[in-house]
Amino acid sequence: MAKGLCSWAWLRKPYYIQARFSYMRMKYFFFSWLAVFIGSWVVYVQYSSYTELCRGHDCKSVICDKYRKGIIDGSACSSLCDKETLYLAKCLSTKPNNQVYTGNWGDLEGVVKCQMEEIVRFDLGAEMEPRKEAILFDKPTKGTSVEKFKEMVLSHLKAKVGDQANLMDLVSLIISVADGNKDGHISLPEAKSTWALLQLNEFLLMIILQDKEHTPKLLGFCGDLYVMEKVQYTSLYGVKIPWLIELFIPSGLRRSMDQWFTPSWPRKAKISIGLLEFVEDVFHGTFGNFLMCDMSANNFGYNEKHDLKMVDMRKIVPEVSFKDFIRDRHCDTDDDCVYGSDCRTTCDQTKKRCTTEVGQPNLAKACQSLKDYLLRGAPSEIHEELEKQLYSCIALKGTADQMEMEHSLILNNLKTLLWKKISHTKDS
Structure with a gap:
């Protein structure tokens, strides 16, 4: 009997091994198929996202077509379209309508920006800037004199930054930039390019702040493409993580990780002083007040000397333009009265319209962005005072006009505290 059972076990063993082998093979096949499927999906999503976001070829084609037809001209046109010494490299676009690329122009490295497509209507989630088809390079028209063009520019600036006594100085700056080939004359194609560029907040701000340390220099332009x-x-702090991994990281941990990957504290202090100085530059500057409507870390960068440099200024808008943009806009709650992520007004519930006064000044928003950045790793002897000053800064409310003295006092106190601590170090 025992011998029979033993024989039966030996007969069943090959079947058991074969069944287990088949199960393992099916399991391997399933997971291999799943890996291929997920990998293909990721590649497809990435490719689709890239082709939607990165349309530099289309942008160059439109610009160069207009240039070759003699419609537009500028200091970068020949290099981009004829000599091809200016070419687009890595795509940095985050929105299809705003094309952003690193660019090489001979020995120069720059960032190339180009506008695409028309905005059907303006809303608070959209840009406050028209795109290419809305401009069409149709102004100024043929036969327009330089004097008439200057009048057009002056009228536009009055609407954009307000009627000020010194606007003719800004007109002169713009005319000097418009002369792309520096021959002392403004051609109609150069004027068309300049007019298109003047619709863009960032271009206007680069001209207004062209002599300021923290503003990137304008290297050239062609149509409404500029370098x-x-x-x-290219970011105040943070670390880039593949998006698939980032999906599984809690937001609290992500914020902590951002603060881990920062320069040493003295260098962070120097960068922060630069941001405070930039706030001064746009606060009641030579040509009016500008509102910083997006204080995201990736809008601020710095160079190898740890001097702050602006990376993206498209959401820094003239206060006059902002008020015109948001005035009498229909709303149900305060959340309907937001531009960018940081320019917020209130909703007048009796009229169901947005008011025009921004709740927080630029300085308060800058201090909010710098709070965790500066307090992490701050020397113990100034930590308490630094925290106190930052929270006083964040508490600023109302318009800058209403509290100009308090605004200046807090800003200067913060700069002084930071500078005293790092002035004797090599990082200063």
């Missing part, structure tokens, strides 16, 4: 100085480090 600006490249910033070496």
